[in-house]
Amino acid sequence: MIYLFLEGELVGEAYCTEFMGRRVSVWEADAERRTDAAQASVATAESLENRQRIQQEASSGRKLLSLETKRLERKRHLDQQRDEIHPSHVQATLQALKEQQNPSASSPGKTIGLLPPAVPEDDPPGTEIAPLLVRKLRRDDD
Numbered sequence: 001m002i003y004l005f006l007e008g009e010l011v012g013e014a015y016c017t018e019f020m021g022r023r024v025s026v027w028e029a030d031a032e033r034r035t036d037a038a039q040a041s042v043a044t045a046e047s048l049e050n051r052q053r054i055q056q057e058a059s060s061g062r063k064l065l066s067l068e069t070k071r072l073e074r075k076r077h078l079d080q081q082r083d084e085i086h087p088s089h090v091q092a093t094l095q096a097l098k099e100q101q102n103p104s105a106s107s108p109g110k111t112i113g114l115l116p117p118a119v120p121e122d123d124p125p126g127t128e129i130a131p132l133l134v135r136k137l138r139r140d141d142d
Contacts, residue, residue: 086114
């Protein structure tokens, strides 16, 4: 509490809301404020470090997820390739290259293609096939 005097007469009192309900000297209040400020700066620094670490982990996780997704997509595209894309002579060459790299893994009497054989999907009986119309290329077509 601070007493306010004007020309020697008491005109009012001022209260510090931080210390409401208890008596504290000016020196104690200054010491308490300095301690609080030091603790606040330590907490702010620690909070900043933690936020930066969390942000780095989140961004690296996104990058790893993106790279893994791209890798799986490439693998899926390669798995979808069939014999009509890679003829038998290309399959044989790939198999030979694989055996040269890994001679212990190859089995002598058996040649297996790198890709599974293509299984055609026949249309159900009674399905009508509509021929597509082909239009001639004009000069103004791009």
